[in-house]
Amino acid sequence: MSTQPATENKPGPVQDAAPPARTATTLLGYGRERVERARGGEMGSLPAVAGLIVLVVFFWIVQPGFLSLYNIANLVTQAAPIIILAMGLVFVLLLGEIDLSAGTASGVCAALMAVMIVRHNMAWYFAVLLAVITGAVLGFVIGWLRAKARIPSFVVTLAAFLSFQGIVLMQVGKAGSISLPDQAAKPIITLEGYNNNLMPLWLGWVMLAVVAGGYALVKLRIAVSRRSAGLESEPTLVTVAKTAAMVILGAIFVYILGENRAIQQNAFFNNLKIEGIPWVVLLLIVLTVGLTFLLSRTRYGRHVYAVGGNDEASRRAGIRVDRIRISVFVLCSLLAAVAGVVQASQLESVASNFGAGNTLLLAVGAAVIGGTSLFGGRGRIMDAVWGGLVVAVIQNGMGDLIKGANSQAWQWIVTGLVLLLAAGFDAASRRVGGADSR
Amino acid sequence: MTETTTSATPRTAGSGEPILKLRAINKSxxxxxxxxxxxxxxxxxxxTALVGDNGAGKSTLVKCIGGTYSIDGGDYLFEGAPVKVHDPRDAASLGIEIVYQDLALCENLDIVGNMFLGRERVSGWRTLDENTMERxxxxxxxxxxVRTVKSLRQQVSSLSGGQRQTVAIAKSVLWNSKVVILDEPTAALGVAQTAQVLDLVRRLADRGLAVILISHNMRDVLEVADRIVALYLGKTAAQVQRADVTQTQIVELITAGHSGNIGLLPTANGNGNGNGNAAQVAEVLGIADGIADEPAAVADAAADAEAAAGTEETDGTDGVQGAAE
Structure with missing residues (x-):
């Protein structure tokens, strides 16, 4: 409570004399409010974005190849499965729960998809659908065990983590890996740019126009309706600046990925062209927009935050807390299935250790680095995007930075330390926000 | 935003039928x-201040009113008509809201989000109608x-204790409620914030709501209450007008169940000398004579209390303030 201005301790009548204006927000007022929020522990994705810039600059200085056209495209495809897995974890973390099984759940779903395509000649779309449904069912079971049987989520999902790993092993069998066939699974492996099947250049620009235009339109609509209702709204300049930043960054991204990034230029490959955005970016945008809408604009999303903030208060307010709790596990495992499909697309195969190892750690790290709290109640979908990019940059940069026998070891150590740093940051911001003083 | 005069019904202090009337309620x-x-x-x-020592039955009574407990026997009359309240939703649909001591706010939501928690407004496409809710x-x-909050979009975690209490109370009146029950609203507050909240309590009543205030703090009760209901060992010791009793008398009603000729008449088993301390000692020793009273005696006592309230005109509270604490 140390951040409270001293004026608030005066009794009512004194304050009645000076009512604050509630209709218009000045740029200064907006800035002041944001600073105040940041000081109260609501940093949002700001640290993640700052960290991303620092990391990119660092790796670029140390090894200029890091920002090569080829590697930038690589980063995107590398980050995609981490981001999608982290999106699911945001829901679970918002309730102050944890899902340790998300990684291996993605393995079960991806392996099922691969088995169905390869061994049972199932059409790829049915196989994907089956994988996603399986994810939802797994999530329901986990959520039920947590919400109704009242087993702590840590234990439920640790148990699931282990058994799912066994299931993947069983599904994949002695071969150790199932390759996704070029023909039968083509749309799946195209997602992450197999055989340089990328978005046509024009579609990249159309996508940018739709996203930026849609963003500006939504912001405008909100601003107009709020002003007509006599409520304070974001300053126009801020909206314009945000949209402009989005257009500029998006344009740079689309332009860079539109350049030919083929490395080999010799007699055989001199007319090879690798240009365009991987299709998975479209999937990421659809998921980001859809899930952000779900969390911030619907009743359901509001209830997820409420249960994460105070489940007893939510119960008294008539919210069906158990249903919300089960639903976040369903969403998490469902998105894990999607992440599994994307990961399988990247690897073009499903191995027996799919989704095990540090898959989950990276995704949890992504969500937390992005600004989602491990204590529940705070987090957004964009956190997963920013955090996922940070994690992918670390992985990618570290992979080339330290050569030799211990390269892998250092990658693990550094990723672990970054996760610890993010969690420490989370705990510290929570203390600043005063939530610990209860 | 200008001052609105939402449903400012004229004050009808003490006159006419009570909006909420409980008669011979039993709960075991x-x-x-x-x-x-x-x-x-x-x-x-x-x-209406509801006072009584720990274990007098205040919380139980409030939970019976709010529908958390259903009553075993007796009449529950709301606006003169008998009603059945078995569930918190029954009470809410009558227009009875309870603000619990822990406030039940979500710290990570803003003020608007908390006030509409569980009852969010949605517009087309089932999206939250933030504008209407904020307005x-x-x-x-x-x-x-209430002008102590800077922005309705402030998170509750950034609010002071008094502001949180304000939000919780405002939440309870948002739904055209008629009776608001406040459970120890000032227990965790400092002096200035207590003054703010008591001010708000007064304004609620001035708007025409029936406010039931549970408090241990004698100063709060004396400052804001119009009527005082004292419970003593599960019985109504007295229902009196605030103006008719002194602080000392209230303290005696709380600790002994009677004061002079107000309250539960002492029985003939030894400690009926009007000495509150003696009664307290008896209670501590587990004698608890009040429990042995006949129901008829309670009715008589209540009648006496009413009569006494009409005759006695004492007001020396300022002189004895603090004596109870």
Missing amino acids: FGPVHVLQDVDFEAHAGEV MAGETLSGLS
């Missing part, structure tokens, strides 16, 4: 007879002359 938990023929009234436009929340707060 197994062998423990917690409420014994308790009478209770709350009038629109008045602050209604703003109107409710300014209708209560």
Whole structure:
């Protein structure tokens, strides 16, 4: 409570004399409010974005190849499965729960998809659908065990983590890996740019126009309706600046990925062209927009935050807390299935250790680095995007930075330390926000 | 946002029918007879303070009113008509809201989100109608002359204790409620914030709501209450007008169940000398003579209390303030 201005301790009548204006927000007022929020522990994705810039600059200085056209495209495809897995974890973390099984759940779903395509000649779309449904069912079971049987989520999902790993092993069998066939699974492996099947250049620009235009339109609509209702709204300049930043960054991204990034230029490959955005970016945008809408604009999303903030208060307010709790596990495992499909697309195969190892750690790290709290109640979908990019940059940069026998070891150590740093940051911001003083 | 005069019904202090009337309420938990023929009234436009020592049955009575517990026997009359309240939703649909001591706020949501928690407004496409909610929340707060919050979009975690109490109270009146029950609203607050909250309590009553205030703090009760209902060992010791009793008398009603000729008449088993301390000692020793009283005696006592309230005109509270604490 140390951040409270001293004026608030005066009794009512004194304050009645000076009512604050509630209709218009000045740029200064907006800035002041944001600073105040940041000081109260609501940093949002700001640290993640700052960290991303620092990391990119660092790796670029140390090894200029890091920002090569080829590697930038690589980063995107590398980050995609981490981001999608982290999106699911945001829901679970918002309730102050944890899902340790998300990684291996993605393995079960991806392996099922691969088995169905390869061994049972199932059409790829049915196989994907089956994988996603399986994810939802797994999530329901986990959520039920947590919400109704009242087993702590840590234990439920640790148990699931282990058994799912066994299931993947069983599904994949002695071969150790199932390759996704070029023909039968083509749309799946195209997602992450197999055989340089990328978005046509024009579609990249159309996508940018739709996203930026849609963003500006939504912001405008909100601003107009709020002003007509006599409520304070974001300053126009801020909206314009945000949209402009989005257009500029998006344009740079689309332009860079539109350049030919083929490395080999010799007699055989001199007319090879690798240009365009991987299709998975479209999937990421659809998921980001859809899930952000779900969390911030619907009743359901509001209830997820409420249960994460105070489940007893939510119960008294008539919210069906158990249903919300089960639903976040369903969403998490469902998105894990999607992440599994994307990961399988990247690897073009499903191995027996799919989704095990540090898959989950990276995704949890992504969500937390992005600004989602491990204590529940705070987090957004964009956190997963920013955090996922940070994690992918670390992985990618570290992979080339330290050569030799211990390269892998250092990658693990550094990723672990970054996760610890993010969690420490989370705990510290929570203390600043005063939530610990209860 | 200008001052709105939402449903500012004129004050009808003490006159006419009580909006909420409980007659001879009984409630037992197994062998423990917690409420014994308790009478209770709350009038629109008045602050009714519910006082009593720990274990007197205040919380049980409030939970019976709010529907958390259903009553074993007795009459529950709302606006003169008998009603059945078995569930918190029954009470809410009658217009009875309870603000619990822990406030039940979500710290990670803003003020608007908390005020509409579980009852969010949605517009087309089933999206949250933030504008309407924010406007209604703003109107409710300014209708209560609350100007201590900077922005309705502030997270509750950034609010002070008094502001949180304000939000919780405003939440309870948002739904055109008629009776608002406040459980120890000032227990965790400092002096200045207590003053703010008591001010708000007064304004609620001035708007025509029946406010029931549970408090241990004698100063709060004396400052804001219009009527005082004292419970003593599960019985109604007295229902009196605030103006008719002194602080000393209230303290005696709380600790002994009677004061002079107000309250439960002492029985003939030894400690009926009007000495509150003696009664307390008896209670500590487990004698608890009050429990042995006949229901008829309670009725008589209540009648006496009413009579006494009409005759005695004493007001020396300022002189004895603090004596109880």
